[in-house]
Amino acid sequence: MSKELPTITILGTGYVGLTSAAFFASAGFKAYVVDINPERLQVVREGRSFFYEEGLDSLIAAGVDSGKLIPTSSYEESVTKSNVVFSCVGTPDKPDGSSNLTYVYSAAKEAANHMNPGSVFVQKSTVPVGTGEKVQTMFKQASKDIHYVSNPEFLREGTALRDSLWFDRIVLGGDNQAAIGTVMSLYERVHNKRSAIARIAVLDAPARPPEGDYISTSLNSAELIKVSANAFLALKISFANSIAKLADAANADINEVMNAVGADPRIGKAFLNAGRGYGGGCFPKDVSGLISSGIQHGVDLEIMQAVESVNASMPGYIAEKLLVSFDGSFKNKKIAVLGLAFKAGTSDTRRSPGVALANDLAKRGAVVRVYDPEAAEEARPELRKSVVETSTIEEALEGCEAALIATDWPHLVNYPLKDYAKKLTNGKILVDCMNRFDPKEVRLAGLRYIGVGRR
Numbered sequence: 001m002s003k004e005l006p007t008i009t010i011l012g013t014g015y016v017g018l019t020s021a022a023f024f025a026s027a028g029f030k031a032y033v034v035d036i037n038p039e040r041l042q043v044v045r046e047g048r049s050f051f052y053e054e055g056l057d058s059l060i061a062a063g064v065d066s067g068k069l070i071p072t073s074s075y076e077e078s079v080t081k082s083n084v085v086f087s088c089v090g091t092p093d094k095p096d097g098s099s100n101l102t103y104v105y106s107a108a109k110e111a112a113n114h115m116n117p118g119s120v121f122v123q124k125s126t127v128p129v130g131t132g133e134k135v136q137t138m139f140k141q142a143s144k145d146i147h148y149v150s151n152p153e154f155l156r157e158g159t160a161l162r163d164s165l166w167f168d169r170i171v172l173g174g175d176n177q178a179a180i181g182t183v184m185s186l187y188e189r190v191h192n193k194r195s196a197i198a199r200i201a202v203l204d205a206p207a208r209p210p211e212g213d214y215i216s217t218s219l220n221s222a223e224l225i226k227v228s229a230n231a232f233l234a235l236k237i238s239f240a241n242s243i244a245k246l247a248d249a250a251n252a253d254i255n256e257v258m259n260a261v262g263a264d265p266r267i268g269k270a271f272l273n274a275g276r277g278y279g280g281g282c283f284p285k286d287v288s289g290l291i292s293s294g295i296q297h298g299v300d301l302e303i304m305q306a307v308e309s310v311n312a313s314m315p316g317y318i319a320e321k322l323l324v325s326f327d328g329s330f331k332n333k334k335i336a337v338l339g340l341a342f343k344a345g346t347s348d349t350r351r352s353p354g355v356a357l358a359n360d361l362a363k364r365g366a367v368v369r370v371y372d373p374e375a376a377e378e379a380r381p382e383l384r385k386s387v388v389e390t391s392t393i394e395e396a397l398e399g400c401e402a403a404l405i406a407t408d409w410p411h412l413v414n415y416p417l418k419d420y421a422k423k424l425t426n427g428k429i430l431v432d433c434m435n436r437f438d439p440k441e442v443r444l445a446g447l448r449y450i451g452v453g454r455r
C-alpha cells in the first residue's frame, strides 16, 4: 500500500507562497493556500496568478482543476488538515529599515491555534536572525508540540518556477532532524516530478541543471544565510556602480572592466552589471534589515550602509547625465521611460528604479511617457499623475527626444535601433539604464548614447 502524501498549507498567497503552492500541488500534494487578502484568493480560484510569472498560470489552473490546489481564507479549513504548514507571509521594512514582523508573528500564532501535535511549521519568509527562536518560544508557551524548520526561499521573480524546479540549494535550519527530513522529502518529490511539472508549465529544462544541494544548518544560521546572500548580491551591484562612476570620470568602459574582473572565478561575473541599481521586494528591505540586525547586536555593518546609499544614488545619477544633454532643464522635455518592472520577467514594481526615474523626471518638469509589457497596471498607483501611460513602445516614443531603457525586457533591448532612431525626435537620445546596448551600434543607428560608466 502506498504511503499517503502529507497535506500542506501555505500561509500567504504572494510571489513565494503561490509559486510554492503551485509546484507542490503539481507534484501531487494537496496544498491549501491561505491569505487574508480576498482579492488574491479570488484570482487563484479563477485558476491564475495575480502577478506575471512564466508558466505559473498553467500550474495554478491545473492545480485548481484537479482539486489539489485549494485557496481559502480559513486556517481552520486548511491548517487542521495539514501535516506541514509553510509560512510565506510578507516581511516588509519599517520606516527605520528594520523588518516588520507583524505578519510573521500573527500567522504563526493563528497557525498554532489550529496545528496538530507533531506537525511541522516551516518559515519560508525572510526574517532577521533570531526570529525563529522567538516563534518557537511562542509555540512552547502555548504548550504546542510543533516542530519548527527555517527554510529560506531563494527563488527569483521572473524565473521563479525554474529556480524552484531546478534549485541550486535548499537550506533547512533547525534542531529537529525528523522535521527537517519531512520537509526535505517534500522537495525530493518535487525534484522527482519536475519534468512532468515543467511540461504543464511549458518550461524547458536548463541545459546544465544544478546539482541541487540540501544544506542542513542550525536555525539561526539558516536565517542569516538568506539575508547574507541577498546582501552580498546587492553589494556586488553597488560595487559595480561605484566603479562605473569612476569609469565615467576616467573615460573607461565599465562593461569591459567588469567583464574582465568577473572572469576571475574567485569573483564571478554575476551581479557585476552596472546600471540603475537594484529594486524589488527583497534586496532593499533585506539590506536594511541586515543593517538593523547588526545594530541590534551591536555590530556595525557600515559596508551595507554604503551599499544602500550607492544604490539610492543611481536613478538620480542617470537623470543628471541626461540633464547635461538638455542644457540643465527638463522643463517640457518629452521623455519615454521604457520598463517599469523592477526587473524583466515580472510585473512586480516594488521599489522599481524605472518608476523612480519616471517620477523624478516628471517632478523636474519633463513630460514623461511610460511603457511596460507586464507591469503597467501595478505601476499605475505609484506613478505621478502627470506621467502618461502608453500601451506600445511606439506610442511611448511618440514625440520624445529621449528614451530611457529602464528594465531590460528582451523586446525593449531587441527593438530595432533604427526604429528607436526613427521615432525619437531632436537629440534622439537613448539612455541605456542597464548597459545592455552596444554604444557603437547605437551611435551608428543615428542615436546619442548615454550609459552608466561607459565611454
Ligand code: NAD
Residues within 6 Å of the ligand: 011, 012, 013, 014, 015, 016, 017, 034, 035, 036, 037, 040, 088, 089, 090, 091, 103, 106, 107, 110, 124, 125, 126, 127, 153, 154, 155, 156, 157, 281, 282
Ligand atoms: P507578498 O507580499 O507578495 O505576499 C505575502 C502575502 O502574505 C500577502 O498576500 C498577504 O496578504 C499575506 N498575508 C499576510 N499576513 C497573513 C496571514 N496572517 N495569513 C495569511 N496570509 C497573510 O510577499 P512575497 O514577495 O511572496 O514574499 C514573502 C516572503 O518571502 C518575504 O519575507 C520575502 O522577503 C521572501 N522572499 C520573497 C522573494 C520574492 O522574490 N518575492 C524571494 C525570496 C524570499
